[in-house]
Amino acid sequence: MWTKALDGLLTHLFKRGRLRVTYPDGQTRAYGPGDGPEAAVTLHDATLPRQIVISPEMAIGEGYMDGTVTFDGDDVYGFLSLAIMNIAAQGQPWFRRPLEGMRRLTRRLDQFNPVTRSRSNVAHHYDLSGELYDLFLDDDRQYSCAYFARPDMTLEEAQAAKKAHIARKLLIKPGMRVLDIGCGWGGMGLTLARDFGADVTGVTLSREQHAMAKARAEKAGLSDKARFELMDYRDVAGQFDRIVSVGMFEHVGVPHYDEYFASVHRLLRPDGIALIHTIGRAGPPGATSPWITKYIFPGGYCPAMSEATAAIEHHHLVTTDVEVWRLHYAETLREWRRRFEANIDRVRALYDDRFCRMWRYYLIASELTFRLNNQVVFQFQMSPKQDAVPLTRDYLYPGDSDDLRHAAE
Known part of the structure; x- marks a missing residue:
């Protein structure tokens, strides 16, 4: 049968x-x-x-x-x-559609992420051996989509370009208070503190990431400018000139979108700017692969643009810019996979063959979802104030804009 x-x-x-x-x-x-x-x-x-x-x-x-x-x-x-x-x-054929429908009906339960469950979900993935991530990430441990401004960029160059692009969108000036929600191993926060003079507070629920981020800040002599806390974004107090969140919104879950953007509004100064960088889907709302949910990112979900913007609108935040990166993450994942496979014997020494197959399958499936199934990256820029950012994108790359004008003349 x-x-x-x-x-x-x-x-x-x-x-x-x-x-x-x-x-x-x-x-x-x-x-x-x-x-x-x-x-x-x-x-x-x-x-x-x-x-x-x-x-x-x-x-x-x-x-x-x-x-x-x-x-x-x-x-x-x-x-x-x-x-x-x-x-x-x-x-899907007709006889599988009820099963797919059930997945969508249960997705809110799968994505119910109160603080205690969020902490457990984060530990599942991000508290793995630090050596594992050294084997396939860049030197700064950027575990999110790189920005290949040129096709010949190395992974290190493309990750630096990503951080620089986001920093430009944030319009940071020395002394500004910046909150980094889901700070990872500290790379973005340290860049903003070192290169832009920002006063950064980064928060994460991963013990491994928190320990490394603090150690990196101390080693760089930036402990007074880049502080990292082991805490949930919902528990942060105070107000900030800028909020940045890179690769964390995928872990929030649809039932908590209102809570998330209410927190962004509460924590952002009236003339502040926030930049949320997240994986998303170019199509309508859906459900996370059950294999990904069980083995890779429990509680995770990549939103449709309509789901994210609806929650933004509810909290008096003006969407000042939306940028869509398409194949940048496919190229990032290809490089991660290449490095992972080159170091697979070292991964096997850390874990076992089953883990190696699991992680390789995850990297390949993720890359191909971006290449073949319309998965993208969204960057949502927002502010409580409509004119908090310039009216055109020329401010991002002013030299390039001048060159384009001269070429047109």
């Missing part, structure tokens, strides 16, 4: 390229016309057809981690490229 159901699902989905599936009973079947990329997968467990029909993302991800799903040549990238390309084009 379940083999037949899976056969029907794959027949519906694969209209481009070709997928060869070897079932647990040894039969091999091909799906798709063969007019494009090809991939092959072997299912080694008799329960997999049922699991895949019920939850393909969970079953394939867990199966690969456990070794009960294997790909010819270990070509995870080729298989997921073919699968995402076809799923995005075809959508």
